[in-house]
Amino acid sequence: MGDSISGLDRAAKLLAESDRAIALTGAGISVDSNVPAFRGAQGLWDRYDPMEYAHIDAFRSDPARVWAMLRELGDIIANSQPNPAHRALARLEEIGKLAAVITQNVDGLHQRAGSKQVIEFHGSGERLVCLRGHGPFARNSVRIDDAPPGCPNCGAILKPDVVFFGEAIPPRALLAAQVEVERADLVLVLGTSAEVSPASEIPAAARGRGARVIEVNLEPTHLTGGVADVTLLASTSRALPALLAAIEGAEPAA
Ligand SMILES: [Zn+2]
Structure with a gap:
């Protein structure tokens, strides 16, 4: 017991x-x-300050930088049960x-x-949306490699369909x-x-x-x-x- x-x-x-x-x-x-939770002591958020990387302004100004974090988080979630x-x-x-x-x-x-x-x-990281309003697209239907993924419809940068800091x-x-x-x-x-x-x-x-x-x-x-x-x-x-x-x-x- x-x-x-x-x-x-x-x-x-x-x-x-x-x-x-x-x-x-x-x-x-x-x-x-x-x-990993934002407030936890686990690796990811030690290296990426969530208030910086999970803010919509950061994504809009430097999506490649934020996508480096998003790829890592996506891999963690894909491997989680x-x-x-x-x-x-x-x-x-x-x-x-x-x-x-x-x-x-x-x-x-x-x-x-x-x-x-x-x-x-x-929202959900399992879906991606285009900054011009297309989507959502299933994350596993889009190739995510070194560069930020592009919208299948218009080529604009895709963002996970999650609510960033600064979004409603x-x-x-x-x-x-x-x-x-x-x-x-x-x-x-x-x-x-x-x-x-x-x-x-x-x-x-x-x-x-x-x-x-x-x-x-x-x-x-x-x-x-x-x-x-x-x-x-x-x-x-x-x-x-x-x-x-x-x-x-x-x-x-x-
Ligand atoms: Zn688009």
Whole structure:
């Protein structure tokens, strides 16, 4: 037996009682898939300052320089796999215990794990768009080598279909998330300190409508002891499978 996670029973009870749960995920859920978080101490962001390389002005002024980082990040993501947390969320959706995932990640790991209802606040690196508005094009349909890739339609430089610093969240994703938050009676906040808008507004907005909030993070956040009804201080790849097991064990036999 491993150490039990404090609060797990309470979290499992809330999830079991929920009729419409949603998840809000951030970089922390993909760390165990070796996708580096901006704030992590992992290699990529030591060498590329995200505030510099992930800003749209940097991309527009020197796309070749930013594409050096993007190629490296793309290789990391291509070689990564969904971890037990991604798979547990896909399974919760499958058994009707999770309506949607709202993610701040651009790695596509929720979809690769089998999640169907995924709202991407920050777009996806799996797609590329042309700076003149063509696309999106599947990343794996475009040759990405030493030079920034060009648009198949017009030759202009392609950019990952992700929201850079300095760019707006896609309105469609905002609206879809808003609809989910209004209908949810439980929000799982997973691997994110939820400090960046619009994700930052979701837990309190849901709570204000009477929804429960379960947080899973390695460290306490501003939600802990306040907006969060329960906080599990654990990795998502450990806590989510444990939560799923508790739910599946608790489901009455048909
Ligand atoms: Zn184009």
